Amino acid sequence: MESPRTAPPLPMRVLEGLERIATAIRADDWNRARAAGVNPTQLAILDVLEGRPAGLAVRDLASQLGVSQPTATDSILALERKGMVEKRPEPGDGRSQRVQITPAGRDAHAARAAAPGAVAQAASALPDDQQEYLLLLVVSVIRQLQESQAIPIQRMCVSCRYFRPYAHADAAKPHHCNFVDAAFGQQDLRIDCREHETADPSVRAATWTAFEGSQPPPPSR
Structure with a gap:
């Protein structure tokens, strides 16, 4: 047993x-x-x-x-x-x-x-803070897969040359996108952005270190 x-x-x-x-x-x-x-x-x-x-x-x-x-x-x-x-x-x-x-x-x-599936509906049923944390986990898994070359580089914020993690003190909008010159929050992180331009490997690594090192604690529920 x-x-x-x-x-x-x-x-x-x-x-x-x-x-x-x-x-x-x-x-x-x-x-x-x-x-x-x-x-x-x-x-x-x-x-x-x-x-x-x-x-x-x-x-x-x-x-x-x-x-x-x-x-x-x-x-x-x-x-x-x-x-x-x-x-x-x-x-x-x-x-x-x-x-x-x-x-x-x-x-x-x-x-x-136009028709959200069962998985999207299940994710949307989670509290907002849990949806946001789930997005961060998904981004982390995809990042590991692409850096190990299991999948191609995805058009995510964290691999883009325009992304500046935790550039602002505002907890609601800590990140900055240099492409649109605007601050944005964790819930706005993109998995697939049309304006994505892949950063050099060394820049991606430094960006990820800054992004991962300043992550807030997971939701306590």
Whole structure:
């Protein structure tokens, strides 16, 4: 019989919990994909392309999605047939192509975004301070994954050259974005920002040290 002393290691139990959440996310993805008239992989491609006016090369799309290039190519061809993406020559290299979202693709993406799934509803049911702390934990996990090269660099505040953590004494808005020259709070941290520009590795490391070192304590509930 399992007891607290014989339970799996803490990281394994965290992984088990994330796997349960991932199951619900996959179900949400299927529901949203059906509403958009695509499948989940095709919807994920629209997610990546939306907000990237210049588009992405097929290899970069595959890297962002964590799938093989042939898998990405098949899904892109299906989206092309539906008129949701198009390919254009890479500037300066006519042999290469970039995939761009079309107005029809944006409409499909908007239909997907209009219906929050079960996981979003569950997160929104948490108190505001717990939602904010959960966001910080998610940012920390993604940061570890990208720095270990398990995933590509994400367009997060903490990896952006415009981000200045804890630049202000205001506890409600301690951070500063140099792109818009404005202060903002923890609850406004972005996971995927259109204006993101990746900072140099040494700058990312220094930014993260400053960000992590000044974190407030977790909510006491």
